[in-house]
Amino acid sequence: MVFSITRSLKSFGKFLRRILIRIIEKRPIRDIRDWGISYSLWPAHFTTACCGAEFAAASAPRFDAERFGFLPFTSARQCNVVFIEGTLSRKMAKAARMVFEQMPEPKFVIAMGACPIDGGIFWNSYNIVLAHNILPVDVYIPGCPPRPEAVARSIMMLQDKIKKMGGAKYDELK
Amino acid sequence: MMSLNELKEMIEKELGALAFKVDSEAPNLIIINVEAPNLFEVAFKLNHMGFDHVKVVTGTDYPIEKKIELVYHVSSYTNIDLAKVIIALKIRLDKSNPKVKSLVKIWPSAEYLERETYDLVGIIFEDHPKLERLLLPSDWDQIPPLWKDFKIKTEGIDA
Amino acid sequence: MSEDKFMQVLIGPQHPGSGHMRFIVKMDGDIISEFEPDIGYVHRAVEKIAESKRYIQIVPLVERPILADTANINLGYILALERLLGIDAPPRAQYLRTLLAEINRIHSHLYGLGIHGIMIGSSTIFMWCFADREIWIELAQELTGARITYSYMIPGGVRRDLPNGFNEKLSKAIAYMEERLKDYEKIFINNPVVTARLIDVGIIKKDDAIKLGIVGPNLRASGVAYDVRKIEPYCAYPEIDFDIIVRKEGDAYSRVLVRFEEIKQSMKIVKQVVEKIPSGPIINESYLKLIPPKLREKAEQTGIWKMPAIFINLKPRKGEAISRVEAGRGEVTHYIVSDGSPNPYRFRVVTPSFRNLIAFKYTMPGHRLADIPAIYGSLDYFPPSADR
Amino acid sequence: MIPKPSTIKRHLEAIITGLKYIFVKNRLTLRYPEMVQLLSENYRGMIKYYMDRCISCTLCARICPADAIKMYTVGENKLPGINYMRCIFCGFCVDICPKEALEFTNIHDLAYYTREEQIQKPIEFSKGPPKPIFKKEPMKIVVKLDKSRGLKYERT
Numbered sequence: 015m016v017f018s019i020t021r022s023l024k025s026f027g028k029f030l031r032r033i034l035i036r037i038i039e040k041r042p043i044r045d046i047r048d049w050g051i052s053y054s055l056w057p058a059h060f061t062t063a064c065c066g067a068e069f070a071a072a073s074a075p076r077f078d079a080e081r082f083g084f085l086p087f088t089s090a091r092q093c094n095v096v097f098i099e100g101t102l103s104r105k106m107a108k109a110a111r112m113v114f115e116q117m118p119e120p121k122f123v124i125a126m127g128a129c130p131i132d133g134g135i136f137w138n139s140y141n142i143v144l145a146h147n148i149l150p151v152d153v154y155i156p157g158c159p160p161r162p163e164a165v166a167r168s169i170m171m172l173q174d175k176i177k178k179m180g181g182a183k184y185d186e187l188k
Numbered sequence: 189m190m191s192l193n194e195l196k197e198m199i200e201k202e203l204g205a206l207a208f209k210v211d212s213e214a215p216n217l218i219i220i221n222v223e224a225p226n227l228f229e230v231a232f233k234l235n236h237m238g239f240d241h242v243k244v245v246t247g248t249d250y251p252i253e254k255k256i257e258l259v260y261h262v263s264s265y266t267n268i269d270l271a272k273v274i275i276a277l278k279i280r281l282d283k284s285n286p287k288v289k290s291l292v293k294i295w296p297s298a299e300y301l302e303r304e305t306y307d308l309v310g311i312i313f314e315d316h317p318k319l320e321r322l323l324l325p326s327d328w329d330q331i332p333p334l335w336k337d338f339k340i341k342t343e344g345i346d347a
Numbered sequence: 348m349s350e351d352k353f354m355q356v357l358i359g360p361q362h363p364g365s366g367h368m369r370f371i372v373k374m375d376g377d378i379i380s381e382f383e384p385d386i387g388y389v390h391r392a393v394e395k396i397a398e399s400k401r402y403i404q405i406v407p408l409v410e411r412p413i414l415a416d417t418a419n420i421n422l423g424y425i426l427a428l429e430r431l432l433g434i435d436a437p438p439r440a441q442y443l444r445t446l447l448a449e450i451n452r453i454h455s456h457l458y459g460l461g462i463h464g465i466m467i468g469s470s471t472i473f474m475w476c477f478a479d480r481e482i483w484i485e486l487a488q489e490l491t492g493a494r495i496t497y498s499y500m501i502p503g504g505v506r507r508d509l510p511n512g513f514n515e516k517l518s519k520a521i522a523y524m525e526e527r528l529k530d531y532e533k534i535f536i537n538n539p540v541v542t543a544r545l546i547d548v549g550i551i552k553k554d555d556a557i558k559l560g561i562v563g564p565n566l567r568a569s570g571v572a573y574d575v576r577k578i579e580p581y582c583a584y585p586e587i588d589f590d591i592i593v594r595k596e597g598d599a600y601s602r603v604l605v606r607f608e609e610i611k612q613s614m615k616i617v618k619q620v621v622e623k624i625p626s627g628p629i630i631n632e633s634y635l636k637l638i639p640p641k642l643r644e645k646a647e648q649t650g651i652w653k654m655p656a657i658f659i660n661l662k663p664r665k666g667e668a669i670s671r672v673e674a675g676r677g678e679v680t681h682y683i684v685s686d687g688s689p690n691p692y693r694f695r696v697v698t699p700s701f702r703n704l705i706a707f708k709y710t711m712p713g714h715r716l717a718d719i720p721a722i723y724g725s726l727d728y729f730p731p732s733a734d735r
Numbered sequence: 736m737i738p739k740p741s742t743i744k745r746h747l748e749a750i751i752t753g754l755k756y757i758f759v760k761n762r763l764t765l766r767y768p769e770m771v772q773l774l775s776e777n778y779r780g781m782i783k784y785y786m787d788r789c790i791s792c793t794l795c796a797r798i799c800p801a802d803a804i805k806m807y808t809v810g811e812n813k814l815p816g817i818n819y820m821r822c823i824f825c826g827f828c829v830d831i832c833p834k835e836a837l838e839f840t841n842i843h844d845l846a847y848y849t850r851e852e853q854i855q856k857p858i859e860f861s862k863g864p865p866k867p868i869f870k871k872e873p874m875k876i877v878v879k880l881d882k883s884r885g886l887k888y889e890r891t
Contacts, residue, residue, distance in 0.1 A: 058361065059361070059362075059363045060360075060361045061366060061367050062367060062388075062389070063367060063389045063391075063731050064389070064411060064412065064414035064731040065414075066367075067414050067415050067458070067495065068494075068495065070461075070462075070477065071477060071480075071481070071484075074461075074473070074474060074477030074478060074480075074481075075474050075477065075478040075763060075764060076477070076478060076481045076763055076764060076765055076886070077764070077765060077767065078764045081764075081766065088362075088363050090361060100389075100731075101389065101391050103387070103388055103389055103390050103391060103734075104325045105325045105387055105388045105390070106360065106367065106388045106389065109360045109361060109388070112361075113361050128801070128819075128820060128821055128822065128823055129391075131820040131821075131850060131853070132818070132820035132821050132850070133801075133821060134411075134801055134821055134823055135396075135407060135408055135411060135800055135801040135821075135823050136391045136392070136396060136411070137801065137802065137821055138340045138341045138342060138343075138396060138399060138802075139340070139391050139392040139395070139396055140333055140338075140340055140392055140395065141324070141325075141390050141391060141392050142391060146850065152848070153846050153847070153848060154820075154846065154847045154848070154849070154850060154853065155845075155846045155847075156819040156820060156822065156845065156846075156847070156853055157822075157824060157843070158411070158496065158801075158822070158823035158824060159414065159494075159495060159496070160846075161494060161843045161844060163765075163767050163771075163772075163843065163844035164843065164844045164845060164846055166767040166768070166844075167767075167768075167844050167845065167846045167867065168846035170768060171846050171848065175848070216579060217669060240557050240558070240560075241557060241558070241559075241560035242560060243560070243671070243678070243680050243697065243702075244669075244680050244682055244695060244697045246682055246693070246695045248684055248692070248693040249693075259682075261669060261680065261682065265556075265557045265560075265566070265571050265573045266557060266571070268578070271573065271578050272578060272579060274669055274671070276669070295558075295560070296558050296559055296560075296705070297558065297559050297560025297561075297702070297705065298560075299705055300701065300702075300704050300705050301697070301701075301702075304701075308394070321387075322386065322387060323386065323387035323390040323734055323735075324387060324390065325387070333392060333395050334394065334395060334693075338395075340392075340395060340396070340399055342399050343802050345793055345796035345797055345804075345805060345806050346805060346806050346808075346813075347805035347806065347807045347816065400800060401798075403798060403800075403827070404798070404799075404800035404827075405800075406800075406825075407800045407801075407823055407825040407827075408800060411823075471753065478763055478885070479885065481763070481886060482880065482885050482886055485878055485880070485886065486880075488774075488775075488778070489775060492775075492777040492778050492779040492826065492839070493778075493779050493824065493826075496823070496824070496825070498825045498826070498827070506830065507777060510775070510777075516880045519880040519881060519882050520880050520885075522882045523880070523881065523882055523883065523884070523885050526883075527885070530752050530755075533748045533749055533751075533752040534749050534752045534753060537745045537748065537749070538745065538746075538749045539738075539742045539745050539746055539749075639833055642833070642835070649776075649777075650777075651777050651830075652830070653830050653831070653832075653833075654798075654827070654830045654831045656794055656831060656833065658798065658831065659794065659797050659798050659831070
């Protein structure tokens with residue numbers, strides 16, 4: 015008896031969830047949701063290499079990336095952006111993948127600096143991994159290291175991307 | 189205040205037959221060539237003289253002669269006279285069997301430097317407290333990367 | 348039974364208190380009993396790549412690992428290369444090198460202080476240091492044309508002359524900074540919260556410091572008066588008056604203080620450099636005459652010098668050279684083996700952070716888990732520079 | 736445990752210093768998309784290429800530390816193209832060019848959605864770097880140093 019009630023409640027919950035997702039995916043609500051996501055991008059506190067110095071400068075007072083709702087956060091579980099700050103070595107690539115998998119959907123990747131894009135000056139090293147080979151990169155920032163302004167621009171570009179094609183990212187949710 | 193040559197003579201006298209060649213190079217370098225079996229004793233004597241820390245441990249591969257040259261750059265913190273010079277302690281090892289007694293007991297500062305040299309050049313330091321991979325991933329299965337036969341890609345200037 | 352007493356804790360690499368490295372810590376309750384740093388997360392094989400590059404191309408390569416302190420590591424490489432080439436920089440270039448090295452030391456120390464601050468929970472000092480660091484970066488950018496990666500020194504000289512009005516800007520920056528450092532003392536250095544966390548934590552005794560071969564401010568905080576700028580003066584340092592800051596305690600707090608006082612000393616050096624700087628060329632005569640006359644004329648007006656084409660094919664003599672310089676974090680040693688070809692046969696660089704790595708292993712045991720960030724920050728460790 | 740008077744004094748000093756900065760006008764945030772810093776002439780930003788001045792000497796491609804500049808065959812000539820995915824902005828190519836065919840611009844704040852658009856072949860390279868897009872015309876400012884405020888921004 016109790017068993018059948020819980021089962022029917024469960025299936026009702028599933029049904030409700032499906033309806034809710036359908037409503038959220040509809041135009042006005044979807045736009046509000048995407049707007050919300052685009053202004054609450056929290057990168058995981060995950061420094062892969064030396065670009066972290068400029069990333070720190072970007073979140074420091076002078077360039078203050080927090081104006082975009084961009085707040086570096088400690089735990090990967092509460093984050094939705096992984097910022098590849100410089101070279102990915104083979105050891106670090108495993109960690110990057112792990113951090114990315116720990117994050118909840120929807121999640122985004124920004125590759126900062128020449129090294130994760132195409133190796134930069136280290137392109138012929140035996141120990142580096144390119145970011146796009148292991149992660150779905152959304153925005154690339156060239157430069158070695160990129161200026162904090164470029165970091166701010168990449169955040170703006172990611173916000174634009176989320177607003178324009180946000181829904182496409184959440185196929186897994188359905 | 190000791191001149192470079194005086195110091196060189198002093199070291200020659202101190203080491204005697206242990207070192208087969210002592211060179212000096214301006215402005216601040218003294219090069220001591222040592223046979224591998226004598227290395228530990230020479231290091232002990234140098235430490236006793238006041239050279240108290242290791243700056244660099246380098247392994248260089250010479251594929252034609254089938255040798256690996258191991259260099260310890262040693263200097264002093266406490267003695268101002270000795271601090272002005274750097275001693276290069278050189279040993280040549282067979283590439284097929286690059287084994288040498290670790291100097292960590294004499295100079296604890298060599299610990300990570302030797303471990304890195306093991307990792308990247310493949311020299312085995314006997315009696316080292318922890319001879320494991322340091323920089324390379326632990327599943328590295330190729331030859332040591334700083335050997336000359338480990339090739340990395342290069343590109344020309346044409347697209 | 349005794350095995351059960353210990354617990355292994357892995358910290359990093361994704362952790363705000365670890366940087367790009369991992370700590371394998373064996374805990375006995377709350378006390379650290381064994382501490383093993385696991386590095387290599389930023390190993391990019393600088394030494395191997397250098398063998399495939401020309402001598403001039405290594406100038407930007409050596410900078411990348413030690414990004415917070417590029418001018419000094421650049422200088423070390425150039426000194427070693429100049430020893431092989433048998434060439435010297437003219438006096439004005441020597442002064443300009445000193446100037447950039449010291450500006451860089453200031454913002455490298457501010458970086459270290461800021462990161463240390465946020466590790467022990469004082470985000471105010473992080474914000475302050477990173478804000479004031481921008482002033483020195485702005486000055487360096489004015490001089491070199493880049494924010495952090497200057498690639499300013501080339502064999503036989505430097506690339507750009509002092510821009511107009513630089514002295515005035517510099518004196519304003521120093522005046523501002525001197526006032527500001529007084530507030531730093533009040534809000535961070537003398538703050539009881541900070542002193543409580545740092546005093547008597549992570550002590551490295553003088554004998555241990557020598558035995559472990561640690562370098563830089565960490566060594567000087569343990570009572571060893573070793574500074575390459577005094578022991579083996581290079582560039583303009585022989586003609587400049589400054590003090591080595593030494594403290595006896597050897598704890599985390601004294602390391603912070605040494606760094607803090609060194610900022611003041613660096614400002615003193617910078618002041619003297621701009622006063623004493625001689626006029627004259629900034630590139631060695633033998634390279635200067637290879638620049639086409641038309642470009643040379645223009646360069647004299649703008650202060651932006653061109654490079655001669657010979658730089659692609661620099662061929663030093665056969666042999667080896669070693670150089671040491673005092674970078675912000677300590678002594679950098681460059682060792683080059685040349686076989687007379689345009690590529691180095693073996694290139695070796697040992698950075699201060701790599702030599703300070705050993706301090707982790709021998710300082711941490713006996714402390715509590717919460718002390719790890721306090722000690723780690725005080726050592727001013729920069730993982731990419733250790734891994735190279 | 737009762738804290739020592741000196742400890743209380745130091746606590747108070749820290750708090751007062753903190754409070755002081757609430758009132759001191761010491762803001763230095765560069766509100767980026769609205770404000771853009773004009774960089775000096777010698778800033779090593781993205782590179783502009785003048786095809787008519789180029790003599791195809793290949794010096795730029797040979798000195799490039801990151802192998803970012805490559806020589807492309809265009810008609811009979813070999814002309815340089817740049818790969819911004821690798822470029823490290825060291826400026827060696829500009830400094831070694833004997834004919835001043837390469838020039839620094841102070842564009843430095845670009846990001847891309849794809850990798851492909853970051854490779855510039857000679858023709859695109861000669862058109863100069865892409866201009867960053869702003870939604871609103873930004874305020875151009877120059878950075879001045881100030882004795883009491885540190886960095887100060889002035890409109891041009």
